[in-house]
Amino acid sequence: MKRMFSKRAREAKASEVRELLKLTDNNDIIAFGGGLPAQEAFPVEEMIEVCKDILVAHGTKAMQYATTEGNNEIRGLMQEIMKEKGITAEIENILVTSGSQQGLDLTAKVFIEEGDKVICEKPTYMAAINAFKPFSPQFLEVEMEEDGITLEDLEALLQQNPDAKFIYTIPDFQNPTGRSMSLGKRKKLVHIANKYDILIIEDNPYSELRFSGETSPPIKSFDTEGRVIYLSTFSKIVCPGFRIGWVCGEKEIINKYGLLKQGTDLHTNIFSQLQILYFFKTYDIKQRINKVREIYKKKRDVMIETIEKEFPKEVEFTRPMGGMFVWVTLPEDMEAKKLLEKAITQGVAFVPGEAFYASSEVKNTLRLNFSGLEEDKIQIGIRRLAEVIKNEM
Known part of the structure; x- marks a missing residue:
């Protein structure tokens, strides 16, 4: 066998x-x-009412196959959420995913070939390692400080490895360390990516879970050359079982993500997409x-x-x-x-x-x-x- x-x-x-x-x-x-x-x-109680509203409004359409890219209304919701954070995007820049974990899986499929160099924080998210590892990359680790990735070490690494594919980072309340990247480092990281012609994968599931301190804009908000691919999710602010996340990037990149998603699951659960959409429409999300x-x-x-x-x-x-x-x-x-x-x-x-x-x-x-x-x-x-x-x- x-x-x-x-x-x-x-x-x-x-x-x-x-x-x-x-x-x-x-x-x-x-x-x-x-x-x-x-x-x-x-x-729970809110979702009982939401499900009733969806079935009354959509009937069997809520149970039918849907588009790979995702429901346009929920993509519009994602667009508005990012706009509040300083990210300008069109609907076509957004792909709805089955949780942000699928975004990581698609990232590996789109970018990694055997032996490719992938830069990540030391330590980093275990499930990202697991998503990338089957594609046999060479992982290059960069130490972290209290305010995020050590940029001097990163730049030295890029000088030695100019062919690295992307930098994977979790800038807000990083999993596993809980550390956050400073505003200055976010801006400089984009500058470094531009200088060395490399992509940034910004994984941002925890940004809404701030208890104290100043909120920093996403790295994507400083992106002027389309180098930052932004991943986020509703798992932490609504619930994880619906598996609704998204990827935002240049249209050419999102098109490739969508093509590879078709072979994975055709589309993200449409009923779950509508649950999130109606929840935001009906209740005070703040x-x-x-x-x-x-x-x-x-x-x-x-x-x-x-x-x-x-x-x-x-x-x-x-x-x-x-x-x-x-x-x-x-x-x-x-x-x-x-x-x-x-x-x-x-x-x-x-x-x-x-x-x-x-x-x-x-x-x-x-x-x-x-x-x-x-x-x-x-x-x-x-x-x-x-x-x-x-x-x-």
Whole structure:
């Protein structure tokens, strides 16, 4: 049977970490591992009414095949959302995707050939690595500072690798670190991309989840040469199950994304597209976003306060001004994967940081998610984890 599999299928393997995290399905384990939005914020009652409205207005059309590019009204909604952020785009610049994860998959299909050089932050989003890896790129990592990617290192890397295809970045409340790129760095990053003739893939799912500090415009808003491809989603401000995201870029690029999407799923779920559209038409979305921010801020505060109180001083961690994650750095002689094995026996779990490094082997970091758990469980889970860390030091 093995000879029947493609090279991509043969090389696809479940990670040891994923297998360990399967154990966290046990309700007795407090799992900080998933990147889950708060389900108490999901608009269940509102969506019941929205579904009725859709079926009355559209009938069987809401259940029929649809265009690959997406419903024009929801593309118009996406256009308005981006306009408020300083991004000028026409409908034809936008493709509706099955979550922003499909945007990453299509990015790989459109741009990556075996051996192509792809630049990413160190660390970076695990599912982006997984989307790109089947196409066998050469990952080039750039260190991060508190205000985002280290531009001096990036420029040095581009001087040595002028044939790199694109830079992948998450500028707002980065997954996994929670860090955000400064305004100055966003502007300079576009300048660097222009100078070295390279594309930027801007993945921006968390920008609405800001609790404090100044909001910075997307990198795409400074794009003057069509080099920035912008990905976003409704998963974090409405709910993830509808799988509605989008890609914005030059028409030539979006056309290629659309052609390759046809072979993947024909089109994004039309009923889900209409659910998002009608939800925005019917309800106060700003009030909705403020509610989500309030919920997440409380959870973030509880996690940070408990970490400050319980963790040993040798352990470092980020204090994000938004998003869903806290990034923890253990002493260099500790391995997060081994710590996870011990932690699970004590009823707590997390994601070891090594899964977020595209090519490096860094073993002493881990990611904690605060959005998906109740406040009391966050406190209990952090206390359990603190005890495990202390016992291993």
